[in-house]
Amino acid sequence: MIEQGIFVNDISGMTPTRSGVTPFYPLLIYSSFKLFGYNFIPVILMNAVYSSLLTVVIYAMGKIMFGKTIAILSSVWTLFYVNSIRWVPTLLKENLIHFLFALFVLLIIVYFIKEKNYLYLFLISFVFSLLIHTDERYIVYFLIILTVIFFRNNLSLKHKIFSVIFISLLTILFMTPWLIRNYEVYKRPVLLSERTSPLIDKYLGYKNPNNFSQEIQISDATLDSILKGIPVCDMTVYNLIQRGMSYGTLPVRHSKPEKAYIDFKELWRPFRFSNMWVSEGFRPEGKWSLSHNISVILTYGILLPFFIIGMFLFLKEKNVLAIVLFLIVAIHTLLHITIVLSQNRYRFPIDIIIIVLAFYGLINLVNIFKSKKLLDAG
Numbered sequence: 001m002i003e004q005g006i007f008v009n010d011i012s013g014m015t016p017t018r019s020g021v022t023p024f025y026p027l028l029i030y031s032s033f034k035l036f037g038y039n040f041i042p043v044i045l046m047n048a049v050y051s052s053l054l055t056v057v058i059y060a061m062g063k064i065m066f067g068k069t070i071a072i073l074s075s076v077w078t079l080f081y082v083n084s085i086r087w088v089p090t091l092l093k094e095n096l097i098h099f100l101f102a103l104f105v106l107l108i109i110v111y112f113i114k115e116k117n118y119l120y121l122f123l124i125s126f127v128f129s130l131l132i133h134t135d136e137r138y139i140v141y142f143l144i145i146l147t148v149i150f151f152r153n154n155l156s157l158k159h160k161i162f163s164v165i166f167i168s169l170l171t172i173l174f175m176t177p178w179l180i181r182n183y184e185v186y187k188r189p190v191l192l193s194e195r196t197s198p199l200i201d202k203y204l205g206y207k208n209p210n211n212f213s214q215e216i217q218i219s220d221a222t223l224d225s226i227l228k229g230i231p232v233c234d235m236t237v238y239n240l241i242q243r244g245m246s247y248g249t250l251p252v253r254h255s256k257p258e259k260a261y262i263d264f265k266e267l268w269r270p271f272r273f274s275n276m277w278v279s280e281g282f283r284p285e286g287k288w289s290l291s292h293n294i295s296v297i298l299t300y301g302i303l304l305p306f307f308i309i310g311m312f313l314f315l316k317e318k319n320v321l322a323i324v325l326f327l328i329v330a331i332h333t334l335l336h337i338t339i340v341l342s343q344n345r346y347r348f349p350i351d352i353i354i355i356v357l358a359f360y361g362l363i364n365l366v367n368i369f370k371s372k373k374l375l376d377a378g
Contacts, residue, residue: 129174244284247275263342270301310361
């Protein structure tokens with residue numbers, strides 16, 4: 001962007017991976033560098049702002065759904081939540097995604113409980129557009145928007161259909177500048193980034209020159225050469241597997257069911273005490289340090305049983321918002337164990353739901369215990 005301008009017309013010198021990056025976070029870094037020079041401090045301060053605003057958003061979520069007590073507990077917990085702090089001193093997009101996703105979920109909740117109001121649909125579409133231009137995988141959450149519109153009982157069918165048309169056209173409008181840029185660069189329709197091209201190229205009759213499959217696919221012969229230390233064509237994979245072997249373990253080819261199970265554990269993992277091979281069996285992950293394990297267990301792992309209880313109790317109330325939150329968690333999980341590469345940090349955006357529902361479950365358990373104690377005393 002600094003060399004060619006915001007739209008980066010010539011990407012011939014970029015690697016396929018870099019040309020597959022969505023534009024919003026690079027645009028923020030570009031703007032910071034233009035204003036302040038090659039100084040990373042302003043970008044880190046932006047990350048800190050996103051992380052701080054996340055505390056405000058989670059307070060609003062908790063208060064709207066469950067009241068002030070759960071809102072305060074959830075927001076205070078977020079102040080010390082390691083997963084919302086650890087990415088601040090980086091140039092990665094994690095904090096921005098966490099904030100935008102949380103804001104998206106909050107607006108969905110507000111829209112669901114408010115009277116019909118096109119302002120909230122506009123805000124949902126705007127934040128959703130920023131989110132998908134930060135990371136293309138979140139485009140699947142348009143299904144959540146449609147679900148919420150049709151689940152609203154206080155809208156007529158005619159108004160629901162009009163709302164769907166309104167937000168669809170609005171989202172397309174927000175996407176149009178980057179769609180035009182992509183057509184100018186790639187000479188074919190490209191949705192958000194080239195990572196999405198396999199979804200549409202075959203239907204439009206275009207041949208995609210880049211392969212964005214996130215799975216490592218190697219033959220038995222290539223794997224055998226790597227295990228023997230013989231260099232192969234793809235030195236990136238060679239170095240990756242050699243690094244894993246340096247942990248003292250050998251890669252194992254996983255079947256699709258094994259991969260889904262391992263990716264599920266990787267996504268929801270609260271600790272890692274040993275080295276292992278994840279996904280298709282060729283991605284090494286080293287054990288976490290003692291401080292890493294303790295910090296994640298005490299800020300995330302300890303919440304998991306209360307989250308399960310909270311989700312169960314919320315669903316038991318037959319509240320449609322409970323179904324919406326459950327669908328968000330389910331879609332996020334299924335996306336990362338089937339289509340998208342699964343890493344532990346890819347779960348962090350839905351941690352906002354885990355935190356709020358965990359305290360909802362905990363408060364309910366405390367109230368049940370108090371009621372039983374009063375009954376026993378009586």
